[in-house]
Amino acid sequence: MSSQLSGVLTALATPFTADGSIDEAQLRFLVDRSIDGGVDGVVACGSTGEFAALSAEERRLVVETVVEHTAGRVPVVAQTGATSTAEAISLSRHAQQCGADVLMLVTPYYEPLSLAETTDYIRTVAETVDVPVMLYNIPAATGVNLDHETVGELAREVDNIRYIKDSSGNMEQANQLIHHHAEHISTIIGWDALILAALTEGAAGVMAGAANVAPQEIVAVHQAVAAGDLDRARAEWNRIYPLIDVLLNTAFVPAIKAALGVLGHPVGSPRRPTADLDPASLARIEKLVTELQLESASV
Numbered sequence: 001m002s003s004q005l006s007g008v009l010t011a012l013a014t015p016f017t018a019d020g021s022i023d024e025a026q027l028r029f030l031v032d033r034s035i036d037g038g039v040d041g042v043v044a045c046g047s048t049g050e051f052a053a054l055s056a057e058e059r060r061l062v063v064e065t066v067v068e069h070t071a072g073r074v075p076v077v078a079q080t081g082a083t084s085t086a087e088a089i090s091l092s093r094h095a096q097q098c099g100a101d102v103l104m105l106v107t108p109y110y111e112p113l114s115l116a117e118t119t120d121y122i123r124t125v126a127e128t129v130d131v132p133v134m135l136y137n138i139p140a141a142t143g144v145n146l147d148h149e150t151v152g153e154l155a156r157e158v159d160n161i162r163y164i165k166d167s168s169g170n171m172e173q174a175n176q177l178i179h180h181h182a183e184h185i186s187t188i189i190g191w192d193a194l195i196l197a198a199l200t201e202g203a204a205g206v207m208a209g210a211a212n213v214a215p216q217e218i219v220a221v222h223q224a225v226a227a228g229d230l231d232r233a234r235a236e237w238n239r240i241y242p243l244i245d246v247l248l249n250t251a252f253v254p255a256i257k258a259a260l261g262v263l264g265h266p267v268g269s270p271r272r273p274t275a276d277l278d279p280a281s282l283a284r285i286e287k288l289v290t291e292l293q294l295e296s297a298s299v
Contacts, residue, residue: 005075005102005134005163005186006204007040008222010211011048013256014062015267022058026267028069030212033265035073037215038223040205042070043104045079047138047167048209050253052109053271056087060094067098077207081106081125081136088125096129103129104165106136112143119154126158134163134188148176155185165190165207171197178202192244196237199225209252210244213259214294243288250281258282262289 012034015026034042044066045051045059054062063078070076078095080103082088092103105125107118126133135154139145145168146154155161166174167190174194177187178201189198190207198206199222211218217240224233247255253270258277260267262285269276277285 004204005041005077005188007206008038008211008215008219009041009043009077009188009205009207010034010039010215011043011046011190011207011209012066013209013212013253013260013267014045014049014051014054014271016271017268020271022054022061022065023268024061024065026265027062027065029265030267031066031069034211034215035070037211038219039074039211039215041075041077041101042066043077043079043207044100046077046104046207046209047079047106047141048212048253048256049079050271050274051079051106053274056082056091059091063095063100064098067095067100075101077102077104077134079104079106079136081108083108083110085121085124088121089128092125092129096131100131102132102134102163104134104136104163106138107142107144107146109142115144115150118142118144118146119150122154122161123158126161130160132162133158133160134165135161136165136167136190138167138190140167140169145173148173148180151177152181152184155181162186163188163204167191169194171201174198174203175201193241193248195244196221196225196233196241200230200233209256210240210247212256213247213263213289214240214243214292217292217294239292243285243292246281246284246288250285251275251277255281255285259285259289262286263294
């Protein structure tokens with residue numbers, strides 16, 4: 001599939017079996033649940049997908065499974081960034097060969113790089129593939145912020161850099177990307193609490209881990225904004241925001257997995273050392289999911 005990304009994209013969780021291996025059947029279920037919920041794309045091996053805790057072989061398996069099962073119904077974004085340029089190139093070439101529509105490239109993490117080192121990594125990896133590339137800016141994890149001027153420069157210099165996922169949580173930076181660089185790069189906001197703000201400001205789309213849990217509800221916000229019905233958009237957002245707020249202000253990956261379990265869709269524990277959600281947080285999520293009457297396992 002070759003398509004301009006926009007709308008709501010689910011940052012897929014990675015389900016695990018009791019023995020800690022990837023649960024391919026549940027991964028396929030999550031793909032179907034998101035697509036049936038109306039999302040416009042799915043993302044394999046993002047942060048919600050615990051990519052940093054997966055081996056390179058497991059990351060390849062997840063991408064292969066998601067691409068194969070999506071079967072062209074919506075675009076697939078594969079996150080292929082790594083701590084080394086060589087591994088990022090290897091994962092990117094594999095994802096392209098598998099049929100991923102867009103490659104999302106997180107910048108190296110753990111050891112903060114200079115901005116010059118970071119942009120050299122981005123250029124080098126992007127130039128080894130032909131498919132569109134999405135920059136992934138998450139400075140809390142990488143120690144390096146891709147400011148709007150740097151992003152615009154990269155998009156003008158490297159033909160296949162077409163998107164940026166901005167997970168800085170900084171709406172001012174998001175606005176600069178949207179308003180100063182839309183001619184060269186499409187901005188996808190990857191901070192769930194900013195979904196309504198980003199869409200009303202003109203972002204091309206949003207990438208949300210919470211869309212694993214409430215795809216229909218997040219899609220309803222986007223549809224209302226796209227229709228110009230801001231009153232309905234606010235009403236839809238006000239309905240879902242309390243759950244998103246709790247998910248974001250708890251340990252996010254365990255919270256997403258716990259919420260899916262509450263809905264009757266067990267996807268296993270987070271990969272250790274990340275722990276399961278504590279009982280008090282789980283109780284808050286159970287209450288909100290029940291009040292929202294989200295889709296249950298019987299649907």
